[in-house]
Amino acid sequence: MHNVNNLNNIIAIVPAAGIGSRMNSQIPKQYLKIASKTILEHTLHKLLTHPQITQVIVVISPEDHLFNTLSIALHDKIKMTLGGETRADSVLAGLKLLNDEQWALVHDAARPCVDHDDITRLIETVTNKKQGGILATRISDTVKRAYRNNDTVIDYSEDRTYLWGAATPQLFNAGELKSCLQQALNDHVAITDEASAIEYCGGHPLLVECRGDNIKITRPEDLALATFYLTKQTPNR
Numbered sequence: 683m684h685n686v687n688n689l690n691n692i693i694a695i696v697p698a699a700g701i702g703s704r705m706n707s708q709i710p711k712q713y714l715k716i717a718s719k720t721i722l723e724h725t726l727h728k729l730l731t732h733p734q735i736t737q738v739i740v741v742i743s744p745e746d747h748l749f750n751t752l753s754i755a756l757h758d759k760i761k762m763t764l765g766g767e768t769r770a771d772s773v774l775a776g777l778k779l780l781n782d783e784q785w786a787l788v789h790d791a792a793r794p795c796v797d798h799d800d801i802t803r804l805i806e807t808v809t810n811k812k813q814g815g816i817l818a819t820r821i822s823d824t825v826k827r828a829y830r831n832n833d834t835v836i837d838y839s840e841d842r843t844y845l846w847g848a849a850t851p852q853l854f855n856a857g858e859l860k861s862c863l864q865q866a867l868n869d870h871v872a873i874t875d876e877a878s879a880i881e882y883c884g885g886h887p888l889l890v891e892c893r894g895d896n897i898k899i900t901r902p903e904d905l906a907l908a909t910f911y912l913t914k915q916t917p918n919r
């Protein structure tokens with residue numbers, strides 16, 4: 683029986699249907715290789731080797747011809763489904779394969795450096811408090827607010843004390859997340875992560891601090907950093 687109290691039955695959803703426009707590569711960035719494996723394979727390996735994750739749903743683009751060429755596509759814990767135009771559409775497509783009472787752990791294909799201990803702490807915190815939450819990092823830079831009508835000029839400096847950068851995984855009750863994502867999409871509200879959908883419905887997800895090396899590979903220069911982090915990590919960390 684899958685239910686919210688079962689900490690050893692977490693279902694991961696991996697949105698991997700993006701095109702990676704900011705990466706400027708010939709192929710979607712999740713298929714670029716780091717040390718002989720694609721970024722997507724590194725990410726899936728991290729999730730498949732986590733002891734509390736029982737299934738991984740990979741959401742790919744309808745135009746994707748690469749996923750089925752990877753041997754990991756045949757892994758018995760992996761299911762595949764087709765995504766949509768935005769990340770929110772893709773996550774919603776993955777959620778449709780879950781029962782409403784299950785926990786959904788959404789993790790970007792583009793974050794292969796995620797740490798097992800951080801995933802475990804997120805699962806423990808969220809399931810103990812019975813409140814959805816996300817991995818995130820405290821902002822360490824000085825943050826400037828630009829003018830709305832002149833966005834290369836500083837209006838003022840923000841107080842960073844209460845500012846966090848959202849990362850993934852993000853862990854929520856599947857039914858609640860499905861309903862909030864659907865509501866945000868119906869209302870044409872642009873959201874870039876799951877927590878934003880929950881916030882749109884009036885919720886207040888938990889912030890669980892994670893390592894700073896859980897980077898999202900977004901731009902070409904991120905590849906070198908991710909290569910460094912992945913090759914220095916001990917296996918299954």
Ligand SMILES: Nc1ccn([C@@H]2O[C@H](COP(=O)(O)OP(=O)(O)OP(=O)(O)O)[C@@H](O)[C@H]2O)c(=O)n1
Pocket residue numbers: 696697698699700701702703704705712741765766767768769770772773790791792793898899900
């Ligand atoms: N329609 C989409 C858009 C994004 N994603 C996934 O969401 C994750 C985070 O998004 P991002 O890093 O922004 O990826 P892209 O949308 O591919 O990149 P870009 O915004 O530069 O085009 C990625 O794993 C990406 O594959 C998805 O599944 N479906």
Ligand SMILES: C[C@](O)(CO)[C@H](O)COP(=O)(O)O
Pocket residue numbers: 769790847848849850874875876898900
């Ligand atoms: C979910 C996310 O990784 C949190 O940082 C992020 O929001 C993904 O999309 P983005 O368009 O790169 O912000």
